[in-house]
Amino acid sequence: MKLYFATGNLNKFAEVGKVLQEYGIELEQVDMKGDEIQAYSVLAVVEDSAKKIAKKFSKPFIVEDASLQVDVLSTFPGPYSSYVFKTIGPAGILKLMEGQDDRQAEFHSAMAYGEKGKLIKRFVGIAEGTISKEIRGEEGFGFDPIFIPNGSKKTFAEMTMDEKNKFSHRGKAARVLGEWLSRRT
Amino acid sequence: MKLYFATGNLNKFAEVGKVLQEYGIELEQVDMKGDEIQAYSVLAVVEDSAKKIAKKFSKPFIVEDASLQVDVLSTFPGPYSSYVFKTIGPAGILKLMEGQDDRQAEFHSAMAYGEKGKLIKRFVGIAEGTISKEIRGEEGFGFDPIFIPNGSKKTFAEMTMDEKNKFSHRGKAARVLGEWLSRRT
Numbered sequence: 001m002k003l004y005f006a007t008g009n010l011n012k013f014a015e016v017g018k019v020l021q022e023y024g025i026e027l028e029q030v031d032m033k034g035d036e037i038q039a040y041s042v043l044a045v046v047e048d049s050a051k052k053i054a055k056k057f058s059k060p061f062i063v064e065d066a067s068l069q070v071d072v073l074s075t076f077p078g079p080y081s082s083y084v085f086k087t088i089g090p091a092g093i094l095k096l097m098e099g100q101d102d103r104q105a106e107f108h109s110a111m112a113y114g115e116k117g118k119l120i121k122r123f124v125g126i127a128e129g130t131i132s133k134e135i136r137g138e139e140g141f142g143f144d145p146i147f148i149p150n151g152s153k154k155t156f157a158e159m160t161m162d163e164k165n166k167f168s169h170r171g172k173a174a175r176v177l178g179e180w181l182s183r184r185t
Numbered sequence: 186m187k188l189y190f191a192t193g194n195l196n197k198f199a200e201v202g203k204v205l206q207e208y209g210i211e212l213e214q215v216d217m218k219g220d221e222i223q224a225y226s227v228l229a230v231v232e233d234s235a236k237k238i239a240k241k242f243s244k245p246f247i248v249e250d251a252s253l254q255v256d257v258l259s260t261f262p263g264p265y266s267s268y269v270f271k272t273i274g275p276a277g278i279l280k281l282m283e284g285q286d287d288r289q290a291e292f293h294s295a296m297a298y299g300e301k302g303k304l305i306k307r308f309v310g311i312a313e314g315t316i317s318k319e320i321r322g323e324e325g326f327g328f329d330p331i332f333i334p335n336g337s338k339k340t341f342a343e344m345t346m347d348e349k350n351k352f353s354h355r356g357k358a359a360r361v362l363g364e365w366l367s368r369r370t
Contacts, residue, residue, distance in 0.1 A: 036222065037223065038222065038265070048220065073277070076268075076269070076277070077272075078268065078272065080223070080265045080268060080269075083264075084265075086259065087258055092258070092261070095281055
């Protein structure tokens with residue numbers, strides 16, 4: 001089947017596309033993303049986005065949003081990770097974490113699937129890990145250079161895309177989506 | 186005249202109410218605020234909010250949003266000031282500013298006025314100032330304890346409400362609104 005991904009982020013598109021390929025799903029990019037709402041959970045954000053997109057787009061589509069949540073920073077940067085990345089960036093997070101022993105963090109990916117004018121299903125993938133002590137790696141995007149998923153010693157930015165997809169929040173959400181779509185058809 | 190302020194923030198309500206009183210305007214709180222959109226400018230946020238409120242509320246109303254923008258942090262925390270306040274807080278901003286000589290910052294307040302189902306006019310107030318080196322004062326709310334407006338040596342949190350209103354972004358926006366409403370009636 002062909003699935004449309006409403007995103008302007010080519011990194012996300014590539015990551016999700018690679019996972020869904022394994023399920024025989026062909027991913028195509030579509031520029032449908034309107035205003036996102038402010039909400040504490042990315043799931044609420046994508047749910048709202050999916051409802052808006054569904055009103056004007058009848059083909060099968062997904063929309064995704066992700067957040068980095070640092071435990072000792074009360075889940076900051078959370079749903080505004082993209083804005084925080086563009087302003088204080090990974091270096092800002094490391095500065096906020098100076099002297100902090102508890103470096104636990106989570107990456108969340110929320111996806112919403114819609115078709116025929118309706119939001120049909122939501123998926124969440126979570127990667128648990130820690131914030132590194134310095135910026136490491138050049139791969140990936142966003143806060144990848146400072147996040148080390150549990151089970152690895154590398155940051156996401158030190159991994160190939162396939163390796164990152166094994167550990168990552170987005171890879172996990174995409175696999176659940178892929179399995180659900182496979183069972184459904 | 187009676188004007189409705191769509192806000193859940195009692196501090197904001199009190200500040201704006203005190204200014205508008207001087208123009209003979211009676212402010213009443215109304216719980217109409219729906220989802221705010223994510224946008225780089227608070228003006229875009231309130232404009233969208235006002236349009237949504239106007240659809241279901243025909244009386245004269247205002248909606249307001251504010252942001253703290255720190256120059257060397259690429260305008261962080263910006264439109265997500267309220268979320269950033271609840272997570273890393275003023276102490277987080279001070280940590281990000283450690284060792285920074287350039288401490289210039291701005292507070293922006295954007296207001297939108299609507300009536301009879303329409304967004305009618307927008308107002309912006311800007312307070313220029315600097316980020317203090319430590320948390321000072323107990324008055325006000327939000328990032329008031331770390332912001333010193335130009336022309337004063339006190340932080341907003343060391344001022345009475347009347348004093349803050351003289352210097353503040355919100356006080357300025359409210360006065361322009363008050364003058365405009367007075368001329369109009």
